[in-house]
Amino acid sequence: MPNKKIVLSLSALAVLALGSGVYFANSHGQATTAKQGDTKTLTVYAAGPKPLSDKIVKGFEKKSGIKVKTFDGTTGKILSKLKAEESNPQADVLVLASMAAGVDLQTHKKLLTYDAKNVDQLNAQFKDSKHQLFNYSASAVGITYNTKEVKxxxxxxxxxxxxxxxxxxxxxxxxxxxxSLDFINVYQMQHGQSYLKQLKQNGAEIGGANKEVLDAVVTGQKKAVVGGVDYMSIAAIKKGEKIGFTYPKSGTLVNPRPAMILKSTKHAAAAKQFIDYLLSDTVQKQLKKSYLIPGTADKLTSPLNNAPIKSYTVNWNDANKALEANIKKFNQVLGHD
Amino acid sequence: MTKHRSWTGLVIIFALLLALIIAGPLVALIGQTLLGSHPAELIHRLSTPTILTSLGHSLMLGLGTIIGTTVIATPLAFIMTRTKLAQYMWLHWLLLVPFMTPPYINAMGWIYFFQPHGLLAQVFPSSSLNFKGLFSPFGIILIMSLHLYPFAYLLLRNALAQFNQRWTQAAFVHGVSRIRTLTRITLPILLVPYLAMWVLVFTKTLAEFGTPATFGRTIHFEVLTTTIQKDLSQWPLDFKGGVLAGTILLSLALFAWVAQQLLLKQPKIQMAHNQHPVINHRWTVTLAATLIVGTLLLVAIGIPYVSIIFQSLLKQRSAGLTIGNWTAEHYLALLRFDSPAFKALVNTFGLAIVISIANLIIGTLISVASTTKRLPKSLRKIFHLLGSLPLAIPNVVLALSLMIFFSQLLAFTKLYGTISVLIIADIMLFLPTTVQYMTTALQEFNDNFLNSARIFETSPNRIIFKIIIPVLMPALVNSFAMSFIATSRELVVALLLLPSGMTTISSFIYQAFEQGDASQGMALAVITVMITFIILLISNSLLDKQLKTDH
Known part of the structure; x- marks a missing residue:
């Protein structure tokens, strides 16, 4: 019965393939966990300019000999990934673009306390008394406009x-x-909803992520971004794109970008080294090249022309409490459903 | 006898394993919806505007696309069977190109072409033409129709190619009125292919993520797939909402799938073989046909491709179409071995090879098991069912249910967050295509070969390598190429299941659009499409060679 043999050998092959696949994936996983045990692989989820985080990670790997696995995404994506992995946490260090989200994790007691080396050199606005959120850098929001369209x-x-x-x-x-999440929240804390309603009357629309709205202005689809993030626009300006960026004179949000260690980490030592590295001179200098405001800066100035930025003073604990309601109001005024 | 029993046992274990992997996650998803929250809360959630709007949009898009593809594919199928153009095989292949373009790239091409100050406005700056109307539900239906018409065209073309002219001629000779001919002959014959096509297009549209995620987002047109992805990956999370939307989408898709299975069971009208349709040779007809096909190709392929290639060559995107604003740096950046885009390319093709091979082995086994007469009929049916079920599951629902399955029920395996979940998802997704190809090939397999081989050849190895594999080669190569291409451009599963530290082509392009350098994303898109074509060409030439050696 050769036919039977054929089927038999084929099925054996398949079971083997399936089995080896699962085994490979398993053993691969084990191999990395084993490695993680002796602090060799650190997992970092980072929001923000990818070239910068690539540079930081490479520098850190070279300096410490610790391997880093990264996941780059928007703040929203990182938080959702964290949620999906709740039963099997993967991340050790988070770098977010939203202070409110960081404070939210802090109030839920998800963060590890650490006395980082350079923490006292941080700008007073960026210090966290609980030593859990390390605001190694900051970005401001403002108005990005198309210079061909806006005279x-x-x-x-x-x-x-x-x-x-x-x-x-x-x-x-x-x-x-x-x-944007933080800006919309903080702006409403300072000035209420009337401005949002005026924007709606002027036909403003909610777009996508920062890069998408910037793209819309760069390609001329829209004339201006309300609350666009500065470093991305400045990078585009330096590239020669026909756009401009304004820090509003009545004030704007300078939003700290917090790094933090998750309590669930199995590699606390490596994670602490990473935080120290973020606050080190090397990284603080690199930030300037990506047009971010260094966390250790004495004064908050524009990365474009060093003019001082008028910044809102924010109590982030209050901001965290107000967040949900303010975002809801925002969506009610400007949303589509 | 014992040998036989152990063999059946093995097959049953295989069936159980497959059932666990394919049906398990779906059961987990439905269970999560029904048991995860209180019934009253469920009903309340069902009536939230987000769910209702996206459901409405999904249905509207599905129906609109059915109409759109019918309008495009019907004349096309006639042209490619009844006019002089039918003889050009290359035209036939060219007409299938829109389907091979990843939908998210296609949609981006449309946006860049028609947006204010887009490519069109730059080429004709003074024209007062306004394409605002395109940025509407009508526009997204048009784009989806232009992307999906190849399916409809293939189905209708086959139906029309088999259509026996003599039936209508007989009716004509016997003096049957035209209306009676239409209602008694033409429509009944064409009804089943049309119905099958509508169900297929509807299912594909429901499951579509790329177009609504790019074009749909610019016009705030949320459908079920994008709602699910949003609920699962944007802050604040709405896991329950995503699960519910997933269940709704799954039910709709399963419903369409059952309808499709019933349609396939319809007794096929046997057509006389070797009867070529009559070709219309009038030059006016040929001219009209050429014009129609030309216009279609210009719109369906020309617009997106010109626009994407244009974007990928720009130095400054705000400067647009000006002298000296051209650069190849985005392509050169892809060739640097340490660039993230190059890594994405390597990752994707590595994954695609692994997945296609696994897919091929498992798919072949399922086809063998569902056709061999050595298995009881019930078992064969189960295999057939398992092999075709994933066709009904929209990608995003599959990703979601695997997420639940592996992060909650099978959390102890620690597989969640590793690449293996993505691999399992992709294998499952493209299993039905392989099973379809292989089953057809096995059914057409001439048993005489095997019987004579059994008499003259003793070594089963030689039978496998010298007879079975060569005969099945075309189906094997086709299935491999199809699953390779499909894997390498899959988007939503990659977005939801990719482990940290890994990017694929599709997730890179999507991220480039969202956070990174759009020009580089476009350059990668161009290269991906080129690679897809090269693979198709290679697999075609392999098959051609084999056909030649066969004869």
């Missing part, structure tokens, strides 16, 4: 409610952009 540069938020910007404003979606 006179906007100077303040109110300029965007004029006829020039009718139906051509876009706002980064707080669901994906951490900095």
């Amino acid at each position: 006179t540069a906007p100077t303040d938020w109110a300029d965007l409610t004029t006829e020039t910007y009718k139906n051509s404003l876009t706002i980064p979606d707080p669901k994906t952009s951490g900095s």
Whole structure:
């Protein structure tokens, strides 16, 4: 019965393939856990400019000899990944673009306390008294506009409610952009909802993540971004794109980008080294090249022209409490459903 | 006898394993929906505007795309069977190109072409033409139809190619009125292929993620698939909402699948063989056909490709179409071995090879098991069912249910968060295609070969390598190529299941659009499509060679 033999050998092959696949995946997993045991692989989830995080990770690997696995995504994606992995935590260190999200994790007691080396050198605005959130850098939000379409540069938020910007404003979606989430929350804490309503009347729309809304202005689809993040726009300006960026004179949000160690980490030692590295001079200098504001900066100035930025003072614990309601209001005013 | 029994046992174990992997996650998903929350909460959630709007949009998109593909594919199928153009095989292949373009790339091409200050506005700056109307539900239906018409076209073309002209001629000779001919002959014959096509297009549209995620997002057109992805990956998370939307989508898809299975059971109208349809040779007809096909190709292939290639060559995207704004740096960056895009390329093709091989082995086994007469009929049916069920599961639902399955029920395996879940998902996704190809090949397999081999050849190895594999080669190569291509461009499963530290082509392009350098994403897209074509060409030439040696 050769036919039977054929089927038999084929099925044996398949079971073997399936088995070896599962075994391979398993043993692969074990191999990495084994490695993690002797602090060889650190898992970092980072939001923010990917070239920068690649550079930081490479520098850290070279300096410490510890291997780093990274996941790059928006703040929203990182938080959701964290949630999905709740029963089997993978991440050791998080770098987020939203301070409110960091404080949220802090209030849920998910973070490890650590007295980092350079923590006292941080700008007073960025210090965390509990030593859990390490605001190694910051970015400000403002107005990104297309210079081919807009002849006179906007100077303040109110300029965007004029006829020039009718139906051509876009706002980064707080669901994906951490900095937008914080901006929308903090702006409402300072000034309420009336401005949002004026924006809606002027035809402003919620767009996608930071890069998507910037792209819309770069390609001329929209004229300006309300609450766009500065470092991305400045990088595009330096590349020669025909856009401009304004820090509103009435003030804006300078949003710390917190790094943190998760309590569930199995590699606390390596994670602590990573935090120290983030606060080291090497990284703090690299931040300037990506047009981020270094956490150790004495004064908050524009990475574009070193002009001082007028920044809101924020109590982040209050901000965390107000967050949900303010985002809901935002979606009610500007949302589509 | 004992040998026989152990063999059946093995087959049953295989069936159980497959059932666990294929049906298990679905059961977990439905269980999570029904048991995870209180019934009252469930009903309340069912009536939230988010779910209702996206359900409405999904259905609207599905129906719209059915109409769109029918309008496009019907004349096309006639042209490619009844006019002089039918003789050009290359045209036939060219018409299938839109389906081979990854939908998210296709949709981005459309956006960049028609948006304010897009490519069109740059080429004709003074024209007062306004394409705002395109950025609407109508636009997304149009894009989906232009992407999915190849399926409809293939089905209808086969149906029309088999259509026996003599039946209508007989009716004509006997003086049957035209209406009666239409209702009694033409429609009944064409009804089944049309119904099958509509169900297929509907299922594909429901499961589509790429187009709604890119084009749909710019016009705030949320469908079920994008809602699920949003609920699962954007802050604040709504896991329960995602699970519920997933169950709704799954039920819809299963419903369509059952309808499709019933349609396939319809007795096929046996057509006389070797009867070529009559070709219309009038030059006016040929001219009209050429115009129609030309316009279609220009719109369906021309617009997205010109726009993507244009974007990938720009130095400054705000400068647009100006002299000196051209660069190949985005392509050169892809060739640097340490660039993330190059890594994504390597990852993707490595994964695609592993997945296609596993897919081929498991798919072949299922086909053998569902056709061999040595197994009891009930077992064969189970295999057939398992082999075709994943066709009904939309990608995003599959990813979601595997997420639940591995992160909650099978959490102890620690497989969640590793690449193996992604591999399992992709193998499952493309299993039905392989099973379909292999089953057809096995059914057409001429038993005389085997019988004579059994008499003249004693070594079973030689029978396998000299007879069985060569005969099945075309089906094997086709299945491999198809699952390779499909794996390498799959988006939503990769977005939801990729482990940290890994990117694939599709997730890289998507991220480039969301966070990174769009021009580089477009360059990678161009290269991906080129590689897809090269693989298709290679597999085609392999098959051609074999056909030549056979004859």
